[in-house]
Amino acid sequence: MRTILSIVLLCFCGLSFAQTTISGTVVDDVSQQPIPSANVVIAGTSIGTATDFDGTFVLTTDQKPPFKIQVSSVGFSSKDLEVTSNNQKFNIVLNEGTSLDEVVISASRTPERIFESPVTVERFGLKEIKNTASADFYDGLENLKGVDVNTNSLTFKSVNTRGFATFANTRFMQLVDGMDNSTPALNFPIGNLVGMTETDVLSVELLPGASSALYGANAFNGILFMRSKNPFDHEGISASFKRGITSQEAAGDNPYTDLSLRMAHKFSDKFAAKVNFGYLKGTDWQATSEVDKIDPTRTRSNTNYDGINIYGDEVSTNIRAASGLGVIPDVVVSRTGYNERDLTPYNAESVKADWGLYYRPIEDNSLELSYVGKVGTGTTIYQGTNRYNIDNFFQQQHKLEVRNDNFFVRAYEVSDKAGDSYDMVFTGININRSWKSDEDWFGDYIATYAGIELTGNPLGLTDQQKHDAARAAADTGRYEPGSPEFKAAFNRSINDPDLSTGSKFQDASKYFHSDANYNFSHLIDIAEIQVGGSYRKYKLNSGGTIYTDGDSPIEYSEFGVYSQIQKNLELEGEKELKLTVSGRYDKSELFDGFFSPRLSAALTLNRNHNVRASVQTGFRNPTTQDLFIGLDAGRAILVGSAPNNLDRYTRDYDVSLEGQTFFGQPSQVTQTGAAAYNNSYSASSVIDFAAAGNPALLEVSNPDIIKPEKVTSMEVGYRGKYESIIVDLSAYYNKYEDFISQEVVISPFYGTVGDNGLSVAALANGDYQTYSAYTNSNADVKSYGASIGLSTKVFNGFDLSGSYTFTKQDFDKAGNPDFQTNFNTPEHKFKASFGHTNVFENFGFNVSYRFSDDYFWEATFGNGIIPEFHVVDAQVNYKIPSIKSIIKLGATNLTGQEYFTAFGTGFIGSMYYASLTINNL
Template sequence: MRTILSIVLLCFCGIAFSQSTITGTVLDDVSQQPIPSANVVIVGTSVGTATDFDGNFTLSTDKNPPFTIQVSSVGFTAKDIEVTSKKQVINVILNEGTSLDEVVISASRTPERIFESSVTVERFGLKEIKNTASADFYDGLENLKGVDVNTNSLTFKSVNTRGFATFANTRFMQLVDGMDNSTPALNFPIGNLVGMTETDVLSVELLPGASSALYGANAFNGILFMRSKNPFDHQGISASIKRGITSQEAAGDNPYTDLSLRMAHKFSDKIAVKVNFGYLKGTDWQATSEVDKIDPTRTRSNTNYDGINVYGDEVSTNIRAASGLGIIPDVVVSRTGYNERDLTNYNAESIKSDWGLYYRPIEDSNLEISYVGKVGTGTTIYQGTNRYNINGFFQQQHKLEVKNDNFFVRAYEVSDKAGKSYDMVFTGININRAWKSDTDWFQDYIGAYAGLELTGNPGGLTDQQKHDFARSVADEVIDPDGVDDGIERFVPGSPEYVAAFNKSINDPDLRTGSKFQDASKYFHSDANYNLGHLIDFAEIQVGGSYRKYKLNSGGTIYTDRLSPIEYSEFGIYSQIQKEIELDEEMELKLTVSGRYDKSELFDGFFSPRLSAALTLNRNHNVRASVQTGFRNPTTQDLFIGLDAGRAILVGSAASNLNRYSGDYDVSLVGQTTYGQSNTITQTGAAAYNNSYSASSVVAFAAAGNPALLDIANPEIIKPEKVTSMEVGYRGKYESIIVDLSAYYNKYEDFISQEVVVAPLYGTVGDNSLSVAALANGDFKTYSAYTNSDVDVNSYGASIGLSTKIFNGFDLGGSYTFTKQDFDQAANPDFQTNFNTPEHKFKASFGNTNLFENFGFNVAYRFSDDYFWEATFGNGIVPEFHTIDAQINYRVPSLKSIIKVGATNLTGNEYFTAFGTGFIGSMYYASLTINNL
């Protein structure tokens, strides 16, 4: 026994004796300040650590010297150092690099310097995140070159590049550690509502333009990649506490709170875990516009008033056609609506958490197995066809992944629940109907007007006064019999109003309620293998993906009332990348990629990409690429079935057209008594095989000439394609960094929506019964999902400049030009939703170390005016200028940074989309602790 114990002790002594422990500090060369979160890795292995807040590190290994470690940090030039003793102390000074030295992964699915990338890529790293003048890292993305950030609400911002987007931005992908962050219910990302916490963000990369060759069908207009910190490299507890106010003319000053917490621990070289938590609460930007949506010159006294942020007034009818009485004027009258501020509390809130378990089973190997779970819930405003209060929306993701430097295999599931979300437009409509039916309201209106005419208008009222009187009678502000019966239209805040409101938002039937109901999900898996370590000739990658959707809205969004809708798609791809050294000063990198994708609903599609990057004199790089991209129609394009009030949305999957149907009362031809009707059932197929264009129906209504009617009958939807050509240049001229790119995109089978009108009886083109249906108001308006058969193209260019001036001040700026090439006048019923300014300018000025531990940053943005078009409404977005600023103070003894900042410092309120609230100012102070 004593012998065995001696052997065991000897083994332990041997282990202890063979252990090498390297310690040191990492500083920057300019300010001699510590560099936190710098990576220290043994070259040729995955063994490493990271510096703490004070730049200190300790690295233990079983390796015996000599060996080499590499010290690196974003924004600095990496340095290799040879270790020659077991307990060596190393003090490292890293030279500050440039943005061109930063390493990105997204451009070709393999690490490479931005300088060498053959496509345009933008990066937002730890340095930029910490120094952003925006309220948080996600808002800071709008300072990147070529990026548009459209503000839906305080907690829902939509990122896009190169035009063609609404808030339902299905052309743009958002990946968090490889997981798609789009919601199954809506098929697009809802900003960072259920995304990442700021203390866990490692880097953000953005690829503008088509990237289908590597990333598949949805990578059509750009991809946002967000990467989190691995607990093996970033350990400890870090936290951020931010308090402030939002200030808006409509909402006043309101408190704002944003908290994030990160806890990570490496139990050994094999096991590490992390947990994150985030909480945000504030008051949303209130949308209070009472301007008429259709005609800004109309006031609320107009008979057919439809206020932008007034709901319930979407219900309207032609009172002469409805009554059949010649004494009733031939005008359209809408019901009296409710303001949006009476239909929501404008609460903006986000609560999210994620956790990860990471396992590295093989010593001195970078093989890693991980499980990551994410949950998030929040409240925000979403603007689609209508305005929606997304209340208590819940999304969860679960991922299993196996990876090393050469491959990854991952599978994840994303599911959501709509919570207590509701449609504010239908809430207004159905509060009205809970008080008085549409039929009764219009009968009262017509009766009051007719009474004045039949009695010879004894009060000598003008026509406007007659309509005001009729509306007052219908709303029972004036009782028809002169006796106050106390049943006038519900007043916001009254017990009757509250009861009708609560009943509506808990009822998913849009005929009587407004609840947004969904419990959809999708399953996704993808894999990639890089053969570069096996083949010397070139770096070759192969990969693929599979996705299956399960739509389950209970018939409130999709036509899935009887059962969930399921369908799937897959893709495979390959890429070959070859570096050719032409001479000592010149190197050419060629990349050829190709991907085949197939949805079970459509034919397969092949999307190739060819790109080249030529490096000259080590300081100049010229790049060019040609690629094709495609996107399959989204879940809404295919399977939506939603009566949104002004129009019915019907997806154009062949199996969907007849699943949507409605029963409608129609006037009998030649009838003279209001209220007599027949009921006709019409399916969604009518939009596609028996419809007129909306613009021609408007022309017919104005002139009464059937010859002006144009048959629409849009085609069933199919995938959209794009051919994208791009050239660019990156270079360094002494202290000035230049990044320039230009592109031209040519679209084929462009997907959008076409507004059409389907008569409830008759066949379009018959010049008789269908025309009578239009004249009698017996028709339904549809927003049909289809492809354009006309040319849709776009082109643009961006240039970014950055430099250091005055011995350490960072100065940068960018200009972006974007233009659409589409003949709207020749296609008045087809919307491309380009929705981006022609000119954008951005600039920043700051210093991370103005004097000891003190820094600042100022960011300026200019946006040209542009025309916004979407299903909710169209209108001009005026030009705007904003200035954001922050000052920060580093407290090394507390491992903390204190920041005070403000957004939109001038206080000039603006908006980025038609129909949203005006964006005011934010003022905040934050304390960030130990955020490495």
């Protein structure tokens, strides 16, 4: 007990005695105008403040003079100043600078110039947010170097770096004021649907690549850090209102509204509070592709047609095998499906609010206690194994945090409710079944075809005409979209969570997370030392509709501890070497522990040239879905491979010759999810067997149960300034071990795979189930890439920048046909922007351009080529300083050339908008 008390006293001993207050103003060197939102940070800490609209600031700290403060603002050179006494006042003039002077926190968990960062960091600050031509700050992230943004829908965009991403992007972490924004049910962020409001954003930092050494298991491909404004530093009422239209060939022109409101007040030196509200409403990009998902050469007249955005036609059967009649052709026939536009209103909506209470109990001291609450609800479209209408989805977060200059301790809970969400594929399937069962529909089809054949085909119909007649007969009386019968069947389906009869997406999962960090720099001079740790506990509760939690919620936990030592070594002249060593140990109760170290070095040759290098290992634990999913997605059953999950998914199947025995087998069998892992063939070999009829082509699969994935990442980079040109160059190489993905396998209802007997007969008679198994690849998976960014000023003050990114996967697909890496990244990307914040008094503009090379998209919904695309966004703005407001007119995808970033989604059209932002210059 004494030891614990001593540690607590050590942590808090520096909190209660020193009381230093400093204040001042910050102006620019040219016009002597105040600089709002300039950062004033105590050197070597993460604590500071920001100037208000008049460029003034007040900062209190527990540190005793002398110490240094660092003052910085986007577009200006940072300045270091010595604090020598209490109540010292500063008049600070910042000279026009470059992006190298910006201060970031994410790379080392401590403030440092981006120029000196030991790893690659992309920053999207207030200047970029205000000047982006995109519709909002989150969309503007796609203009950052090396960043990929895949558009799922109007309100759901998935951010990723360095490849390997789907919309279920579990490799990329998104933090809002230190809180993970991942939804518990899906295990990844749903874009900014329930995230931050634009008027409350202070800065956005993006750390590409593995970052497990400091941020844990999910920081595998990168992290997006979003920081909000503290009400002690940013008071007042600010608002933003956007109004415009979205324009798409499939959907036409539709209204678009985006509103955000921020209210913050500092009631005293001890207490401050803020409230934010955001509302967005529009019409989603409609997905209307009728191309066949499996074979693009097939049309709707094909008997086994399966349209990309047509649902219900996934149900199919071999009509000769089903009938046993020789006059029936040996072909597969699918049911007639419904277009996606008949199954969703394409409503895109987001309503979110957050509030914060901030208390500084000790006068002139940086100790701060805070409570933050966030709620959000919205409607969007998510594409995973199927297409889902996420309707009235609700997520909430609650956080308690204690922090000062040297430490933080936080705990928060994230919970969600699926609301009225539903699976559009199963909606189409079950509207069909509500009208007529599969058995009756195929029976009518077969009877009509057989009748034509048995009567000698008196009309001389071609084979295609026979099939058309059979389909027309089977579809007689089918519910037409918009009819009362269709609406009634639709409503029954979306309110029924049983996927055999309905399509409701049901969930009320949550997770609890806590983490802490202590920086010993105020106690130890030899180096900056940080220690920290985190703990997370999951509680999955989908009622058996997603996970195998039909009987009770599934709970499990994980924890991690880390440390970092950072040392600056002064060399001859202006040279300085910053060495950073980090290490983290993580342990899930389901797996062995893992240690992930990072070693980095940043050599500053002089103020304008810096070289960096790092090597690190990263890892990610299997997600909740990798472990505990149990979901019939139609084309395959998804079964997570946690050891205690395999037998929790069970299902009864009728075998061939229903009601009889077949080769001594019962007419009905019960199969558990374990069959996917211990009695299965690879899907590709079953396809080969079906085509050739040769059992020797069958390959036993039996994938191993899943375990954590690891990566070794090496990176080198350079930042420099050549007169007016800023250069940022980086290159990386990643080698993966135990790469996590899904493998499609087929399990026979009887026999043992490899027996060359019963199992083969089961396949031949259609007595099998297709599974998507979660496992690790034995194949070597590698990736590498490089990016370069250039920025300068031309024509007496115009900002011009551009970047090029190269990304490549090294994987033997031919040797591993059943394994998907989901690289989903263009090999070549180019981005550029041109603009001026004040081309003449109070008038500015910005134009941005993005090019993406074509690439192959693979995911559980479907695979296909994504054609190259070129996108131009533009905006003009006018500031009204007297009312601290700005008017902006903007357009995205100005050329109107529609494009898409993933297989199966709607084409992305154009957006035209006008906005008014008040009190947020």
